Each structure stands twice: as C-alpha cells, then as structure tokens.
Amino acid sequence: MTSHDEPEPQHGAAGEHLPEHRSDGALTPADDPFADPGLPPHEHRRQDIDERAAKRSERTVALLFTVSILATIGFIASYVAIPIDRIVYIWPFGHVSGLNFSLGLTLGLALFCIGAGAVHWARTLMSDVETPDERHPIEATPEVRAHVFAEFRKGAAESQIGRRKLVRNTMLGAVAVVPLAGVVLLRDLGPLPHDKLRHTKWKAGSLIINESTMQPLRPEDITVGSLTQAMPEGMSPHDEDFHVEIAKAAVMLVRLQPDDIKDAKSAEWGHEGILCYSKICTHIGCPATLYEQQTHHALCPCHQSTFDLSDGARVLFGPAGHALPQLRITVNDDGFLEARGDFDEPPGPSFWERG
Amino acid sequence: MKKLSARRRHPLAALVVLLLALAATGGLYAAFAPAGEAQADNSAQSLAIEEGRQLYDVGCSSCHGSNGQGGSDGPSLVGVGAASVDFQVATGRMPLQQPGPQAPAKPAVYTQAEIDQLAAFIASLGPGPAVPDPDVYDPAQGDVARGGELFRSNCSQCHNFTGEGGALTHGKEAPNLYNVEPRHIYEAMLTGPQNMPSFPDTTLTEQDKRDIIAWLDEVNTSDSAQPGGFALGGYGPVGEGLFAWTIGIGALIAVAVWIGARSTKARKS
Numbered sequence: 085m086t087s088h089d090e091p092e093p094q095h096g097a098a099g100e101h102l103p104e105h106r107s108d109g110a111l112t113p114a115d116d117p118f119a120d121p122g123l124p125p126h127e128h129r130r131q132d133i134d135e136r137a138a139k140r141s142e143r144t145v146a147l148l149f150t151v152s153i154l155a156t157i158g159f160i161a162s163y164v165a166i167p168i169d170r171i172v173y174i175w176p177f178g179h180v181s182g183l184n185f186s187l188g189l190t191l192g193l194a195l196f197c198i199g200a201g202a203v204h205w206a207r208t209l210m211s212d213v214e215t216p217d218e219r220h221p222i223e224a225t226p227e228v229r230a231h232v233f234a235e236f237r238k239g240a241a242e243s244q245i246g247r248r249k250l251v252r253n254t255m256l257g258a259v260a261v262v263p264l265a266g267v268v269l270l271r272d273l274g275p276l277p278h279d280k281l282r283h284t285k286w287k288a289g290s291l292i293i294n295e296s297t298m299q300p301l302r303p304e305d306i307t308v309g310s311l312t313q314a315m316p317e318g319m320s321p322h323d324e325d326f327h328v329e330i331a332k333a334a335v336m337l338v339r340l341q342p343d344d345i346k347d348a349k350s351a352e353w354g355h356e357g358i359l360c361y362s363k364i365c366t367h368i369g370c371p372a373t374l375y376e377q378q379t380h381h382a383l384c385p386c387h388q389s390t391f392d393l394s395d396g397a398r399v400l401f402g403p404a405g406h407a408l409p410q411l412r413i414t415v416n417d418d419g420f421l422e423a424r425g426d427f428d429e430p431p432g433p434s435f436w437e438r439g
Numbered sequence: 440m441k442k443l444s445a446r447r448r449h450p451l452a453a454l455v456v457l458l459l460a461l462a463a464t465g466g467l468y469a470a471f472a473p474a475g476e477a478q479a480d481n482s483a484q485s486l487a488i489e490e491g492r493q494l495y496d497v498g499c500s501s502c503h504g505s506n507g508q509g510g511s512d513g514p515s516l517v518g519v520g521a522a523s524v525d526f527q528v529a530t531g532r533m534p535l536q537q538p539g540p541q542a543p544a545k546p547a548v549y550t551q552a553e554i555d556q557l558a559a560f561i562a563s564l565g566p567g568p569a570v571p572d573p574d575v576y577d578p579a580q581g582d583v584a585r586g587g588e589l590f591r592s593n594c595s596q597c598h599n600f601t602g603e604g605g606a607l608t609h610g611k612e613a614p615n616l617y618n619v620e621p622r623h624i625y626e627a628m629l630t631g632p633q634n635m636p637s638f639p640d641t642t643l644t645e646q647d648k649r650d651i652i653a654w655l656d657e658v659n660t661s662d663s664a665q666p667g668g669f670a671l672g673g674y675g676p677v678g679e680g681l682f683a684w685t686i687g688i689g690a691l692i693a694v695a696v697w698i699g700a701r702s703t704k705a706r707k708s
Contacts, residue, residue: 130705171664181666188668207703295592296643304641311636313592338636373596374607376634381608385596390608401608 123214131208141208148201155194162186281438282430284316284333286411290423291317292337292360300420301337306358309377312337313363316423332431335411336363336373337421340380340394347396353412355421360411361397362431365389367404369433382408405434484559491560494553498534507564512538519630520567521558526626528554530619532633540610541633568629575645576625581653589647590654593638602659603673607634618660621652 372384389402502513509515602616631637
C-alpha cells in the first residue's frame, strides 16, 4: 500500500540486527502530480545495527561523565589547596592567578563533559526514529461550545449581575478606583531636586584644594601647560554626601599665556592666566578632563565633546549643549587662590528647568 | 724705621715694592678664587655643552633654530630643561622623522652619552627641570595603591585606567605606557611633552609621581600579573563584551553547526 517500494537495506554482515521493516509513506492517489512523498526511508546508525559500536558509544559517554566527576573533584581540591594570591606563568596567557585558572579550567571541563556526554548519548544511542505528529483542528466541537456557553449564561443568571445593577456598577467603580492607590505611591519617586542642581559647595572665599595633595593652591603652583584637579575646601572623601557634592563641584585649573586667552570675560574671571572650569561635561556629566595643553582643548572621554578652554570653554565638537561653567577666582591676602562665588550657572548636564 | 727710610732711595726699592704687591695680589686671588675642583667640573660641563651644541647644530637646528629659539617648524627650547630633552630624544620622539599630528615613540637615534650632551646644551639656554635622580623615580619606593588613586584622578582620562592609552583629537593619541622606563614617565609628568599637560612638583609632589610610577610598574609591564588571564588590551567592558559576543558566541554557534552537520548514519550519503 505504500507509494513506493522500500528495498530491504543491504548492510552486509550486520543485516541480521536490523529492526522490522517500517511502513511510513503516505497513501496518495496515483494521478496526483504533487503527491506527498512521505518521509524518506529511515537510515540506521552503526550503533543500531552493531552492538559492539553501541557498547563503544556507551563507554565513551560513561567516560565523559566520569571525567566530569573528576573535574568537579579537581575544582573542589583547587579551591581548598591553591592560595588566592598565587601567580603562575602559563603560556600563552602570561602571569595569571593560579586559583582563577584552575577553577576555570576544572569547572569548564566538568560542564563541557556533561554536555559532550549528553550530545554523544543522544546522537548515538537514543532512538533517532522520526515520529510525525499530525496537526489537528484547534476549534472545539459544536457540542463542547454549546455546553460552555450554556454554563456561562447559567452562571451569569445565578450571580444576578444583570438584574442587580447597583452591585454591578459599584463593583466596576471599585475596580476602576483601586489602581489609584499605586498612582499615589509614585509621589515617593523623589525627593524633588528643588534648586540643588543650581548650587554647589563653592562660595565666595572658598579655598581651592588640590585633589592630589589636599592642600590649598597658590597661583605660583600652577605653571603654564599644567593641569590640576581641584575641589572646594571643607569637603572630605569620607563625608556622607561627598559623592553628591563632588559631582557638582569638581573643577580643573589650567594656566594659559594671557595673550592666548581669546575671551575677555573668561580672562577677567581667572587670575593672571589661571582659569578654573567645572570639569563635569555638560552633556551627561562625565569628567571632561582630557586636556591638550598645546591646543587648549579639553575633551570628554564618553562622547568626545570638545571644549576650547582658551575661549570660555566654548563647545567645538560633540553633543555637549553648552560651555563648561567657569568659576571666578582671585587671590586672598594670604596668597592662596580662592573662589569669588559659586558658578553663575548650574554645572553639569542640562535639565528641563535649566533655561 | 730709620734703616727702612734710609734705604727707600735704594735702586732696588722699587723692585721690592713691586714684588710685594704682586705677591699680595696673587695671594688674595688664590684665597678668593673658586676651588680647583669646581674649575675642573666647569670645564667638563662646558665641554659637554660644546659637544651638545655640535650635535644640536647637525640634528636639531633646522627646526628649532640655530640657538634653540624655535621657528615655524619647531617650538623654542629655551627653558625646557634637560629632563625634556632626555625624554624626547631617549624615547626616539625627537628627532622627528616627518611632520604629523604628534611625534611617535621609536628607537632612539642618539646614544645616552650624546643625549646627555644635548641635554647639557639645552639646559644651558635657560633654567628648566633637570634629569631626575634614580631615587626619585624608583618604583620600589612608591605606594602602589595611592599611585592608583592618583593615576585615576590625574592620568586615566587620557591614558585609561591601567595606562593602556587612548585617542585624542585630530589623530593625536595618549600613548600606551606599557614597559615605559620609570625615568621617562617621571620626565613626561614633569615636563608635559607635546599635548600632555605638565604636572609640576607644586601640584603633584615627587612622592606622588613615584606612587604613580609604582602603580604603572605593578599593572602595565611585561612582568605585571593578569590574574584573569587574557587582558584583551585592558580596554574595559566594551572590548570584553565585543569579545564575548563575537568570539565566544561565534564559537558556540560553530560547534552547534559542526555537531549538526556530522551525520551519525551508518551509510554516508
């Protein structure tokens, strides 16, 4: 009854191990030119017809699983035996942590062998006979549908939801109102920043502290072509709000030949060629301190916004929206640099109300 | 007195007075003149300056001017100091092979003795930072952890967190600091070569610089340990992510394809 004859597979000496002849073709009219040819005849694996090959596969799979067990034991042994600070030279990796390397190698081997064993088992020993599963219509039978609708109508009538409109309407109202509880809780997304973004720790008379030495800076400390990272006095890295405040108050100081400063206001806000700029990029707040001392350009490492420090930190390139704010500085009676006040615009990234 | 006054008209009196005056002048000179050793140092120094001047005339003057005053092709070298010369010439950045965005490091053209002579000549043009003593830049005397902090606040914006370097504008770059001599790192911080800002001792003390050198010696030399194995250039999560997504997942896909492509059937068709 099959559409085509299946010849008995010729497997030579191993032929007697063949399973029963399978009939898996579909029944088709002889005159259909687009007849479904059905599945191709099943091909047997060596392991299906040769018991010795199957035994070999079994041993291979068992070996892989055994290696995995040993690797796991090796992992535990490495963890116990190898000191965490042992550095060993392993070609071609170089000087690596012996513990890291050993843990990675043994755990990797353990997982790989489980996977390889499973794959080899599935490919050589598990049944590989193709089993078609015919599609069937998803729609339920008319009897089932009629039964379900009847049950639904009966339930609706029993609940009296159609008759008692007061119950129905108040229920809908309750369900509609209950999400407001969650909406009200959104008020706790905050607190609102108020004017925090507009003020920093800088105020008139703040000494300018060198971040490297934590000492106040004097004008003669800052040579032409140098770059100094600084922060206002009265801040300690151990303060609770240090990171919040330094994110607004961090500055960099550069010194230019006074003739090189193109912006008159910028020169006036500095001191004898020393300019003090916020180093927080006005795009999204990375520290824009890649300073090129010959071009006087400062770059931001995140998106390459480029500021011309000789021209009021004007934006030359990149996504930054406005110039880096400049801090007005002067020298106090003791010869130290100090701020003449806070930034006159909010430092850092733009925000809606910034203007 | 009588005897003396009686002989003042002696024909040899003038000669005696002259001899006494000469002896006094010579004695005073010997007493106040600089010591003999300093004299010898000066001559060796002036010899080095003279030798350096000759090297300068041949190798450098075409760009930097006949007296180091600079010109359209090169900056003035007056006041850059011996440290700057030692850095630029010993790392091969100078003499420049061809104009470009910046002078790349290459094998040095001059021997250290010649570099010292060039440095002596340039130092004689104006006061500038001298070549530091070996003690000053000895990484063994630095604090690695503090150096890491200082490096991250002052250097990492351009040179990356472990000194792997990075790009700047218009073809310029902050170079990788892999295996750079501690002396040259120190001189670069002191003098600010090319577009690198300088970090004078007034804002970054000698100890700070030594700590930074100790940090770089710990993390970015051929002897540095890479506890995790492949450092992948040390460029951070972008490079590592790229490696995992392309090489790592690519290898997994290749293995899956290889497993599926190999037939298990007894009869290969």
